[in-house]
Amino acid sequence: MRGRIARAMASAGVALAIVAFSAADWTGQGGAAAQNFGWINFGPSSGDNTPSYSTNPTDPDFVREWEANPPKGFATLAKANIEATKMAIRQYLMIVSRGGWPQLPLPPNKAPRDSLMQYGTTDPAVSLLRARLLASGDLLGGNTSSNYFDNDVDRALKRFQASNGLTPTGIADKRTIAALNVPADVRLKQLKANLVRLQEVIPTTSKKYVVVNIPAAQIEAVENGRIVARYAGVVGKADRPTPLLHTPITDLSFNPTWRLPPTVISEDLIPRGQQMQQKGQNVLVKFGIDAYDGSGRKVDPTKIDWNKVNPGTYRYSQKPGKENPLGFLKINFDSAHSVYMHDTPSDRIFGRNFRSESSGCIRVHNIENLATWLLAGQAPWDADRVAQMKESGRPLDVKLKKPVQLLFVYISAWATEDGVVQFRRDIYQKDGVGEIAASY
Known part of the structure; x- marks a missing residue:
């Protein structure tokens, strides 16, 4: 089902570790363990400067396929995630105590893709990127002062992107830089807030369930x-x-x-009906929507004056079909x-x-x-x-x-049994950290 992504991962031949902190701190087995756990694989260093992830991440089809058909991964509400998230909190306390990580310069708005930091780039900002990825454990070593975006940085940035809910393109675009620039103390606060949520909801799960993680x-x-x-x-x-x-x-x-819900009626249908009426058009006719009065009688759509309609005036429904x-x-x-x-x-x-x-x-x-x-x-x-x-x-x-x-x-920060720390946008700003964790 995942097409090219699946073939690329099969050709890589080993499991990718998406590591958001030091594997040595998590497992006690050093960096070697980090190459072998996780739920995606961009492959180990090949010893040269050729990226080992064979799918072309600049291909728009790659982005669409990755987003539409995400890898299975680990369950967000797995029982093991409570202890894993506690461990992540301890790790992030250490990161914060060490001063966190550096901030990277944001690229200009609408900067051409080939001007962004990516594999093969030489730029002073690459050394900052190395330091940032090293601080969170995504980069496991290498020449930390180099300005060259090599295979190690490429794999590390993809790890970061995947564990932060971004498509792992290996390109440091504006959205990725904004995510990298969320301070470590903010991420720590998110982990603490979400641990409480995990502790509340995980014990309530059944053997078989469906979960929608909103962030x-x-x-x-x-x-x-x-x-x-x-x-x-x-x-x-x-x-x-x-x-x-x-x-x-x-x-x-x-x-x-489809029986139109109140929010759609008040915020979409009526305003659209008013706009279309000014142009001599009818929103109900165009979209095949039926209106019913309080007695359940179907209303002639041409007799409705949308400037006089209130949210409770009619009920609306749309029959099955392509629209x-x-x-x-x-x-x-x-x-x-x-x-x-x-x-x-x-x-x-x-x-x-x-x-x-x-x-x-x-x-x-x-x-x-x-x-x-x-x-x-x-x-x-x-x-x-x-x-x-x-x-x-x-x-x-x-x-x-x-x-x-x-x-x-609403789980926007957690860790899974493999030691990976996951972050997602705080889209409704429930974590108490303001807009910074929602603005990318």
């Missing part, structure tokens, strides 16, 4: 503590945040009707916030690195695979039957015989 914009299907699959997702914007919740998934709606934003599948569960998980008719956004773009609901890439897993053991719902429903366009509600636990969580 990561990813969905994990987990069984017996291990990830079965990880999916790219789209989460709520900062001004329309996805809520935290803990509830069972009860049923699936294939080819569903329906729910796509072919909606995953249902109890929520006081009128949110749900669903497919989408356009999957381009899943190939982007920043995916905080919804009105609070969760869009799921490759949702048909998640549906098949949720329906496992429930005849006749195998992958072929799910694919048939997608093709048919026929509405059908299917109740799960065994509801599956669902958690929406």
Whole structure:
């Protein structure tokens, strides 16, 4: 499924260690251990200046494929992550006590890609980059004063990017530099805040569950503590945040009707209706949306004056079809916030690195695979039957015989059992560190 990424990793031949601190401090086995743990692999140093990661990271297809089809990795809510995060806190206390790490100069806005620090670059700022990556343990050695961006720096920067929720291109673009420049004491505060969250939520997980980690914009299907699959997702914007919740998934709606939620009506539909009305157009006709009055009667869309419509005037729904934003599948569960998980008719956004773009609901890439897993053991719902429903366009509600636990969580800093410290953007600024950890 991951195409070129999978082939590149297979050709690399060994497991990549994404190390966010010293392997010697974690394992007591020195730097050699760092080359052999982790969930991705960019390969060991080849002894020359040829990068060992064979996929071309400057290819836009690489970025889209990596973001849309992330590696499985380790479960965010694994029990081992509590002790691992405590260890990371101790490590970051040491980093802070040593003065943290240096700040790097930000590249100019819209700087050409070939002008950015990357493999083969010689620039005084490379020595600062080396010092920064060495301080956090991503760079495991080498000539720390060199201004040349060699294979060691290339692999270290990719490790940093992958463990900070960025595409591992090995290019020090503005977003990467901004992430590198988040001070060590800020990262320490995030780890402490998120340890509390982990300690609260991990003991509540079942043997089989789905978790949406909002800052990561990813969905994990987990069984017996291990990830079965990880999916790219789209989460709520900062001004329309996805809520935290803990509830069972009860049923699936294939080819569903979309009943517009209150936020979409007030902040999207009515303003768009007013704009289009000024141009002699009708928003309901254009998008195939039906309006109903308080008695449940369908309203003639041409009779609606959008300048006089309030959020509670009508109810709105959209039948299944290519324009329906729910796509072919909606995953249902109890929520006081009128949110749900669903497919989408356009999957381009899943190939982007920043995916905080919804009105609070969760869009799921490759949702048909998640549906098949949720329906496992429930005849006749195998992958072929799910694919048939997608093709048919026929509405059908299917109740799960065994509801599956669902958690929406906010985990922006944690460590996993391999010793990797993970950070994600604090998109809703819940960590108490201000904008600095959300601005990249």
